[in-house]
């Protein structure tokens with residue numbers, strides 16, 4: 001039998017991964033945790049703290065070092081998201097929208113001019129990025145999108161439409177749009193009669209690009225900004241098309257896999273923090289003359305949470321290990337980890353509230369915030385229903401995935 005295979009820790013497979021985890025964990029303890037409660041209460045995005053992530057090399061975690069990134073892989077992305085979400089999933093969502101939805105997409109699909117001009121700015125934190133796919137009337141049904149782009153006689157593009165629910169769409173309370181927006185727009189109809197979708201890099205200052213409204217009163221993820229974006233005869237030079245006209249499906253498929261691992265890893269951070277909180281409290285709290293961990297019903301909450309936490313950890317890091325950032329091909333499991341890991345996170349946070357009783361229901365004890373944040377993970381980046389649909393479709397094409 002091959003030597004050493006039992007030594008692999010899927011969550012920290014190399015020394016570099018373990019060092020990254022330690023660095024992020026220290027940063028989270030010192031800088032993220034102290035501000036998390038306040039930014040959730042005030043529904044405020046911490047832009048200064050976000051820019052600091054650039055100093056640590058995290059904003060370009062999966063970007064080649066040639067463009068100012070850290071040149072790491074999907075496992076590293078999962079590690080950062082897990083550690084940030086242990087403390088502040090809302091802040092992590094803003095990070096994910098930038099580093100995974102926009103920056104990673106550009107790094108793997110942009111041309112040389114776009115990469116050398118934009119990547120150093122988004123890797124350092126000088127620029128904040130967002131990704132705009134969803135619209136007021138079209139979310140899961142993405143190819144129904146109504147935002148259009150038409151080319152004028154000069155070769156430039158005029159974009160018209162609205163995008164909805166865009167994380168980092170506005171970077172402040174004054175409605176300043178993201179410095180760069182990775183935008184999907186309809187440019188025609190393909191040979192099968194479906195929307196032909198093209199990717200554009202829209203930059204702050206381009207005519208007709210603005211924030212429609214910042215969306216307030218979200219259930220959770222309140223430390224991230226969510227906005228509606230408006231494109232009103234927005235003028236984008238031809239040089240800002242990514243790839244060829246109609247290439248967006250390739251961009252979406254490649255990048256959604258990383259996004260789903262990233263969102264599932266956020267759930268893992270929520271699960272670990274919630275489990276730690278309920279485990280600690282079950283020893284501290286006494287009722288009827290006993291620590292509450294002596295009660296069978298509390299044991300069920302803790303026991304089930306431990307098993308689910310361990311299962312999601314193994315599945316997420318195994319899927320990250322098998323995911324190649326350069327190409328798509330792991331939809332089955334990236335949908336799988338998001339389907340399983342997000343609901344598991346929500347349920348573990350829910351049990352933590354239950355174990356903490358009344359204390360679990362107030363902000364100071366953190367778990368109610370984690371529960372509110374966890375709910376978004378079942379919606380954003382693909383709803384649970386879309387994952388069920390994709391998994392069932394993929395298994396019909398490849399039933400051997402079950403037996404192999």
Ligand SMILES: Cc1cc2nc3c(=O)[nH]c(=O)nc-3n(C[C@H](O)[C@H](O)[C@H](O)COP(=O)(O)OP(=O)(O)OC[C@H]3O[C@@H](n4cnc5c(N)ncnc54)[C@H](O)[C@@H]3O)c2cc1C
Pocket residue numbers: 097130131132133134136137138139140141164165166167168218221226376379380381382383384385386389
């Ligand atoms: C806080 C937050 C941040 C977000 N950030 C971004 C972002 O940065 N960029 C971005 O582009 N989008 C973002 N989104 C949008 C998010 O991706 C969408 O909300 C999500 O894809 C669902 O789309 P929808 O809200 O239009 O719901 P719909 O697609 O209308 O779905 C409504 C319900 O119908 C179900 N449904 C739809 N179609 C089917 C079907 N074929 N079979 C079975 N059930 C179906 C859905 O699963 C859901 O339960 C964000 C959303 C939120 C809330």
